[in-house]
Amino acid sequence: MFVKNIAVCGLGYVGLPVSIALARHFDVIGFDVDSQRVSRLRDLDDWTGEITPETLAKSTLQLTSRVEDLKGCNFFIVAVPTPIDERCAPDFTMLKDASRLIGSVLTRGSTVVFESTVYPGATEEICGPELEKSSGLRCGVDFKLGYSPERINPGDTDHPFEKIVKVVSGQDKETLELVASVYETVVEAGVFRASSIKVAEAAKVLENTQRDINIALMNEMSKICALVDINTSEVLKAAGTKWNFMNFTPGLVGGHCIGVDPYYLTSKAQQLGYHPEVILAGRRINDSMAEHVASKLIQVLAHRKRLASTTRVGVVGITFKENVPDIRNSKVVDLYNELGRYGINPHVCDPLADPVQTKREYGITLVEPSMLQDLDMLILAVPHKQSVELVYDKLNQMVAKDGVVCDLRSVLEPSRLRSDVFYWTL
Ligand SMILES: NC(=O)c1ccc[n+]([C@@H]2O[C@H](COP(=O)([O-])OP(=O)(O)OC[C@H]3O[C@@H](n4cnc5c(N)ncnc54)[C@H](O)[C@@H]3O)[C@@H](O)[C@H]2O)c1
Structure with a gap:
């Protein structure tokens, strides 16, 4: 397996920085279904504020909203949203759409790497079959799957894409090495080879769930502090003098990661007959x-x-x-x-x-x-x-x-x- 052209599908907070970084070393096509997003990027305007006009101007990244332009690519990266619906259940619509779309241009020997946050098992159980259906190819035989969760933190200039260790995984050893080699080219902090796709999926969703629960604990503590009429910041300052006290603060938990991803994990657990208690309690407190x-x-x-x-x-x-x-x-x-x-x-x-x-x-x-x-x-x-x-x-x-x-x-x-x-x- 070798990498000819890379296509990045979804040019949002995650997909754009990844595409720009990869385009320094590979031929990369950045694809988004939102033609307005593509035309604004062509005008050097990234509304997320993550990439400057100068960087966009210098980049060799090709931008498109036409799926036909992805023909000829043999390494695909998917970074589309994975929201929840009104019942807090995972909404895979965009991930399935993106898989079908890639399937329509997929050729034998290609690799498809998902970066979107999902629950353990989703890449192989949901995306693989969608790719098979629309391509007529066999997953694991004609094309391979990889998963590499994204850890960027928008607005945090101290931790750009290149400086965060990237967890990589693949359907088999050969795919793992190929995925690792692509990301190793651009991630200065290096890559971590997870033992399976499910492990990499679970690691990402755990990272965000841990953060959600820690903030929930601080929120609960702040309610208790109010009842005993003391200041939470002063308590945190005092507790923070212990060497292993973790630094979290109370607050509103919004956005489309911390407050959303735990529901992916709990939904998978519930599918398998386990009712998570701590995770859902954290969600209730934060919400x-x-x-x-x-x-x-x-x-x-x-x-x-x-x-x-x-x-x-x-x-x-x-x-x-x-x-x-x-x-x-x-x-x-x-x-x-x-x-x-x-x-x-x-x-x-x-x-x-x-x-x-x-x-x-x-x-x-x-x-x-x-x-x-x-x-x-x-x-x-x-x-x-x-x-x-x-x-x-x-x-x-x-x-x-x-x-x-x-x-x-x-x-x-x-x-x-x-x-x-x-x-x-x-
Ligand atoms: N934003 C973050 O801080 C962050 C960090 C780590 C992981 N993630 C995860 O990464 C994934 C992407 O998040 P994001 O914040 O970049 O989302 P985003 O909404 O900023 O960008 C997603 C882009 O995908 C496009 N898109 C939607 N459907 C598409 C399709 N079928 N084909 C091509 N493009 C399509 C949208 O038009 C949009 O431009 C999510 O799973 C998210 O949970 C996000």
């Missing part, structure tokens, strides 16, 4: 946080006699986490809606979120920061770098005398705020 925060904030406003039909609340940050423009499954939206149930309609600003997309997806109109004036409560929901500076710089205009600052991620130094301001955090 309840927006409601919890809203009710706490209402209590704070009431205690400070600032709860009225004229109460002015401003929210800074609507994306699902800091330093990314991604608004998908943002739990700040849940918080906004919860406050709405109490009759409060906050003004929201976010320097990174796309106003058109935010309006279309959630019906929320983003405003300029200058609109956040004389507030009863300012909620720093997502601490983008520039938003933290904004709060420090404009606090006097933004927050009324004796107003409240809610710092959801505990990033502000209370000593830098005005002394009349009431500081609240999880």
Whole structure:
């Protein structure tokens, strides 16, 4: 087996950085069904903010939304979304579509590597058969499967694709070596050869589940700290002096990885007759946080006699986490809606979120920061770098005398705020 041309299917947060890195060493075609995404990338505009226009301009990556252009490729990488449906069950629609699409151009001797996060078994049980159906070829004989989970962390410039050890796996020894050799070319941190595709799938979903549960523990602890009237950050600071204490903080868990991937694992477990308890408890706690925060904030406003039909609340940050423009499954939206149930309609600003997309997806109109004036409560929901500076710089205009600052991620130094301001955090 050898690699002729590589096709990367799905040019989002994962697929684009992978394609750009591989294109430094191979002939790579980047394919996306979203023709708008392709044309904006051709115009050197990556809306995810992960790849600069200069890097796009220099890259030899070919961009297309025409599946025919993938003919002739013999190494495929799939990085399409794997969301959950409204019942929190895995939604394999896009993964199946991508498999069928690749199957339509697949030739004997090719390798198809999946990067999308799934449960252990999905690549061979779901993607393999779809590829077989649409190609008429036999999986494991005419073409081979690989799996290499992605670990990039959007918005985190310290850990780019090249600097994170890449777990690789293959259907057989020969495929494992081929997949390893491709990624070894570009991943400076090296690759880890997992013993099977299922092991690699399970490793990825475990990484994100572990993070979800650790945050859930912190969220539960913050509820207990509130009951005993102590500050969670101070408890974490003290506990953090122990050598093996793990550094997690309470907060809203949104986005399309941490809050989603555990459901892939629990769904597989349930298929096999096991009912996971810890994982689902973590999910319940994290999913309840927006409601919890809203009710706490209402209590704070009431205690400070600032709860009225004229109460002015401003929210800074609507994306699902800091330093990314991604608004998908943002739990700040849940918080906004919860406050709405109490009759409060906050003004929201976010320097990174796309106003058109935010309006279309959630019906929320983003405003300029200058609109956040004389507030009863300012909620720093997502601490983008520039938003933290904004709060420090404009606090006097933004927050009324004796107003409240809610710092959801505990990033502000209370000593830098005005002394009349009431500081609240999880
Ligand atoms: N974003 C992350 O931080 C991250 C990190 C690690 C793993 N993952 C996993 O990687 C996978 C991809 O995530 P993402 O964040 O890059 O998603 P994304 O939504 O940013 O990008 C996916 C792209 O795939 C395209 N697409 C959808 N169906 C397609 C098809 N049939 N053929 C070709 N293109 C198609 C979409 O148009 C989109 O541009 C998911 O399984 C996710 O869980 C994501």
